[in-house]
Structure formats: structure tokens, C-alpha cells
Amino acid sequence: MFGKALNIYLDSYRGINRSVWILAAIQLINRSGSMVLPFMTVYMTANLGYSTVQAGIIMSVYGLGGLLGSYLGGRWTDKFGPFQVQLFSLLFGGGCYLLLPLLTGFYSLALGIFVCATVNDAMRPAASSMIGHFATKETTTRSFSLMRMAINLGVAIGPAVAGLLAETNYFWLFFGDGITCIAAGVVFFFYFRGKRPQIHKEDKQEDQPQKSPYTEPAFLYFLFLCFCYAAAFFQIFSSIPLYYKDVYFQSEKAIGLLIGFNGVIVFLFEMITVSQIEKRFKPERLIIAGTLMLGVSFAIFNLFTGMWVLITAMTLLSFSEIFAMPFMISHVVKTATPQTRGSHLAAYTIAWSVAFIVSPYCSTQIIDKLGFDALWWTFGIFCAIIAIGFLKVRGIKSDVE
Numbered sequence: 001m002f003g004k005a006l007n008i009y010l011d012s013y014r015g016i017n018r019s020v021w022i023l024a025a026i027q028l029i030n031r032s033g034s035m036v037l038p039f040m041t042v043y044m045t046a047n048l049g050y051s052t053v054q055a056g057i058i059m060s061v062y063g064l065g066g067l068l069g070s071y072l073g074g075r076w077t078d079k080f081g082p083f084q085v086q087l088f089s090l091l092f093g094g095g096c097y098l099l100l101p102l103l104t105g106f107y108s109l110a111l112g113i114f115v116c117a118t119v120n121d122a123m124r125p126a127a128s129s130m131i132g133h134f135a136t137k138e139t140t141t142r143s144f145s146l147m148r149m150a151i152n153l154g155v156a157i158g159p160a161v162a163g164l165l166a167e168t169n170y171f172w173l174f175f176g177d178g179i180t181c182i183a184a185g186v187v188f189f190f191y192f193r194g195k196r197p198q199i200h201k202e203d204k205q206e207d208q209p210q211k212s213p214y215t216e217p218a219f220l221y222f223l224f225l226c227f228c229y230a231a232a233f234f235q236i237f238s239s240i241p242l243y244y245k246d247v248y249f250q251s252e253k254a255i256g257l258l259i260g261f262n263g264v265i266v267f268l269f270e271m272i273t274v275s276q277i278e279k280r281f282k283p284e285r286l287i288i289a290g291t292l293m294l295g296v297s298f299a300i301f302n303l304f305t306g307m308w309v310l311i312t313a314m315t316l317l318s319f320s321e322i323f324a325m326p327f328m329i330s331h332v333v334k335t336a337t338p339q340t341r342g343s344h345l346a347a348y349t350i351a352w353s354v355a356f357i358v359s360p361y362c363s364t365q366i367i368d369k370l371g372f373d374a375l376w377w378t379f380g381i382f383c384a385i386i387a388i389g390f391l392k393v394r395g396i397k398s399d400v401e
Contacts, residue, residue: 020139022191024146024149024150026187027151027184028150029184036097036173036177039252041237041242052364059361060356060357060359062114064114064357066117066353067121067357068117070346073122082133086188090182090184096115097174098175127147129345142271148266153267154263167253213336213343226328226351227351227354228355229324229328230355230359234355238364242367243301244258248307269318269322274322284390284391286324287324287390290322291320295380298383300312301376302377
């Protein structure tokens, strides 16, 4: 029994290109320093004395920087190649985080956050494009799942360590984030400096017209739904930490462990789950299921009380991520041609960045005026509406049907 389960688990990793594994390892190093973002709202309200609304505005500014970075990252990836863009983002992004704790004024901090987000989010289209080039048609979804597994292991490590550091001094959060970015950049340079992604022969479509992602109505509709899902999911970085702090009176250490629990779940279960469910269910059904799980994760905050509710809600949110996100990005990659992959992935990342602009501002406004109960009902219902929207999506295909 155990041997069969182990073989199923190992099968989910077989066939993935070595370069994808290296990219995943680099993301693990980088995201292990993901200490700042989960604590920014707590840092600004508890350490700098900003109001909840002010913290929400600055978090929205982070989303604006991510929006610009995603757009530039896609354009630069198609023009200069993913190697140059990733190296720039890792090294300069690390430097930005090292300087960020020096900025404490509202406008200077907002500007610093904007620059950090721009530089760091320029990496996302480049990294995704590089995976798309190295992965085969049969391993595309699993390759992205491997990357996400590495990211989430890093996200599990980062907030847990950050919670401990924050109780000592918030400076160490920025220092840890900056140093791990730079370390990831060094590893990336030495492995990939003479190695460029190769577009697989079977994927070449040079004789086909290269469409812009912004001229495809079906793709834009899909991006809009992804934006809506992201706006709900991003509560993990804005209102959920505040809820832990203000309603359940959790310490920074406990908040870090609860958020890090998300990364642990995704790390342990995403690869094996994706490898099994993609063979049995259509991708659009999995995305719908993940969206509904996200809505339930918010609703139960209002239905029950106790620490077990916080853990259950984070578990549901994590499995929502597992069911929805790998198939969203896989669909984007398969929609694009190799020559437009950077632009399509940039458009997808832009949708998420716009969500990060809208989500913190809207959620903190709801909290300030109506309270947390109204927030959780709003997003619970919102997720149900998004799921209905995904029912209308056509063209999401699985590698195995």
C-alpha cells in the first residue's frame, strides 16, 4: 500500500526537465526570504502607527508597482530574453528591499514600495516564460506546479521565520528578503549564464499570426475572471493578517506560522494532487471547485469561532490555490505561441497585479466602515459569482483528457 502511494507520488515528478528543477530551486531560495509582504499591513499599523486605511493605500501602491513591473517584464522578456530580465530583477530587487526600512514617511514608503514591486514583479513573466520553453507539452502543468511547490515551500519558511524576526526587530525582515533575492540571483547567473531556453520543435508556430493577448476577447474574459479570483485570494496578504491580529489577538509569531501553513499545504499536496486530478477532470471544473473553496474559506470566519476555524479556513484557501492556479497559468501558456508567451504571461501577471491594487484598498475600506463580518460575507458571495463566470469559459484544455 505504502509502496504504491510512493510510486504515485514519484510519478508526479518524472519527466520534468532538469532546468525546470534548477529554476524551482532558485525560486525556493528567493521565496524563502518572502518575509516583508505578509507583514506589511501589520508593520505599518503596529510599528509605524499608520491607520488601517493608510496601510491599505500603500498596499495598493504595491499593486501599482507590480502592474508596471508585469507589463515591463513581459515586454522585456520578448525583447531581451528571460535570462537578462530575471537576473536584473533578482539582484536589483534584493537591493531595493535592503533600502526599504530606511523609508518611514507615508509618501517615501509608498514610493519605495512601488519601486520594489516594479523591479520584483518584472521577474514573473520571465520566469514563467522560461519554464514554458523548457517544459514539454506533456509536463507543462506539472512543471508550473513544481515551480509553485518551490515558491510555496519558500513562502512557508519565510513567514514563519519572519514572525520570529518581527518580534525582535522589523529591520531583519527587510534584510532577509534582500539577501535571499541576491543569493537567488547569484545561483541563477552561474547556472544559466551560458544556457538559453530552447523552444521545442513541436511547439514552433512561426507561420501562424502572432496575436496580441489584448486583442483576444475570450482570453480577456478569462483574465478578468482570474483578476476577480486574485482580488479575493489576496486577502491572505491584507485583511487576514489584520483579522488574526485585531480579532483573535495573535502575535506576529503566530501570524507568521498561520500564513506559513498555507505554503506547507501547497508544498506537500500540490504536485501529487495535480498529477492525479488533471487525468480525471476537465481543467475548468477544477478552477471552479477551487474558486468555491476560496469562498467557503471566508464564509466560515462568520459561521464559527475558535483557533480551529483559522486553521480550517487556511486549509481551504490552500486547496483552492492547488485546484485553481496551476490550471489558470497552464491555460495561459497553451493559449500563446512561443513568440508571444512573454506577452501573454505578462497580461496574466498584470491581471493579478491590478487585483493587488484593488483588493487591499477595497477590503480595508469595508473593514473600516462595516467590519470584518461584512468583509467575509462579501468575498464569500463574490467567489460564488466568479465560479459561475468560469462556467462560461471555453477552450481550457488539459494535456490528458
